[in-house]
């Protein structure tokens with residue numbers, strides 16, 4: 001038998017499969033059209049018709065509304081700013097708390113801090129890696145204003161249960177749907193089930209325009225608030241304006257160029273998703289046949305968009321550490337993520353509650369007990385991140401079925417030589 005590459009044998013694949021451009025002539029021609037028109041951005045920060053941007057921005061927003069069956073779409077220049085807009089639109093600020101998952105890209109929590117509110121981290125479910133609804137109520141205080149749940153890796157959170165809890169406590173729900181465009185629960189689109197959802201069009205996402213984001217909502221007032229925050233809204237208001245609150249805006253606007261690319265990419269979303277799901281179904285079946293590895297769990301009625309494929313590794317069954325397994329997979333041509341990103345509350349700024357030149361703003365507005373920023377606060381996320389979870393970017397373009405076969409050939413090769421690999425653990 002061919003030795004594992006990490007032990008000096010020949011790898012299953014010489015090189016990892018590279019990132020490949022998904023752009024073609026359709027995006028190129030769309031960009032050329034905008035360049036020729038000279039209208040690279042049509043926003044103006046005043047109450048005229050250009051307050052909501054130009055032709056391409058509006059077309060992209062309309063197409064998002066149609067594709068995801070939602071009343072309003074507000075384009076922005078990233079999901080990061082989209083999340084900030086969503087939090088601001090809910091009138092959340094200093095003195096407020098927002099419950100959020102600790103297992104996410106840092107932007108989900110920064111959006112709360114940047115609005116002067118305090119993130120309170122709620123542990124995840126060990127099967128789905130999304131916020132565990134049964135953990136939510138113990139963190140609700142009179143300061144709690146919203147739940148910001150993250151549809152991580154491409155799987156929707158348990159939104160039916162989260163919405164129920166939010167209704168009982170009169171809280172907003174915001175969905176960070178950066179990783180899950182096209183995922184559904186009983187046919188309803190992730191991102192549109194809560195009060196506000198945020199999609200990403202960043203370069204690494206399933207569809208992208210380089211940078212970009214879209215905020216969606218079925219609520220007219222929240223949509224208007226989002227438009228205000230996106231474009232220096234205070235300048236467009238006169239004293240008689242019927243605003244729920246005083247909102248300070250910024251420039252979170254998307255350019256016509258990015259919108260033109262986004263329009264073309266959105267047309268491709270369902271094709272990309274079909275391919276990802278075809279590969280993932282095979283991956284799911286293969287994981288079920290193997291010991292000590294647990295593939296994706298999809299709750300009844302849910303669909304996944306497989307932005308990243310997460311799986312769990314049982315070191316007791318394998319007899320080698322997760323780190324050695326990941327190193328061996330990398331040597332075979334399949335680099336893996338060891339965990340995802342560190343639970344956010346373990347980042348220094350949370351641990352020490354200091355931002356911007358060591359001020360204690362905004363943490364000091366609120367009693368400390370909910371500021372659960374130390375090791376041991378969310379045991380499930382810590383177990384997943386530090387011990388069990390691995391992440392694989394194997395459903396993306398240009399992966400094909402043969403690549404998935406190679407991926408499992410590499411796994412089986414390592415399984416067959418785990419005794420020799422023990423020496424590396």
Ligand SMILES: Cc1ncc(COP(=O)(O)O)c(C=O)c1O
Nearest residue numbers: 078079080105107178200201202
């Ligand atoms: C879960 C999640 N939220 C938010 C973001 C931020 O998206 P963007 O890069 O569009 O600002 C990302 C991007 O990686 C993400 O994965």
